[in-house]
């Protein structure tokens with residue numbers, strides 16, 4: 487029998503406690519923050535252990551890997567969030583397996599997801615990924631492109647535009663982490679001032695989720711702090 491981190495139990499209490507404390511420090515209700523357990527490279531049994539410990543929301547980056555795990559865990563009432571880069575030849579799989587897509591970086595991808603979402607499922611909840619800090623290698627819409635992209639995505643019948651997501655470069659300094667997250671919050675406020683009703687801010691990972699919660703994160707996406715290092 488294998489022993490070690492592969493089949494050890496998952497204990498999310500430490501992370502949940504840090505989320506709750508960060509929320510209260512910001513004068514927020516901890517229930518406003520959803521913990522998404524990011525399971526990329528983790529086998530389905532690790533996710534099952536996390537679900538047994540009370541986690542309900544899971545994030546995945548790779549469509550095919552995710553589909554296998556979603557099938558293996560189909561007996562559990564879980565909410566699945568797609569958070570990876572999405573190519574147009576994988577939209578059909580994502581449109582019909584996931585509940586949320588956080589990483590919409592082109593209107594064309596959103597259009598395909600809406601066309602391909604099954605009429606038997608509820609609308610797909612989506613966020614626009616924003617390149618708050620421009621980086622050549624990273625996906626995301628430029629802030630200037632947001633109003634037009636948001637209008638196009640909000641008009642799609644099988645999607646519901648919920649908010650904005652960002653994946654900033656690693657930054658150790660909490661004040662600098664917060665500046666990026668504050669910018670995403672301002673961008674959401676600017677859109678809402680134009681008539682959108684966006685409630686979600688998907689921001690914060692293992693290294694910076696407390697700063698993200700201080701700036702209003704509603705969804706934190708946490709992998710290594712929960713599951714340990716990825717192989």
Ligand SMILES: *Cc1c(COP(=O)(O)O)cnc(C)c1O
Nearest residue numbers: 524569691692707708709710711
């Ligand atoms: C991997 C990943 C995460 C989780 O990162 P950790 O640092 O392991 O918490 C969150 N969001 C996205 C988009 C990711 O790809």
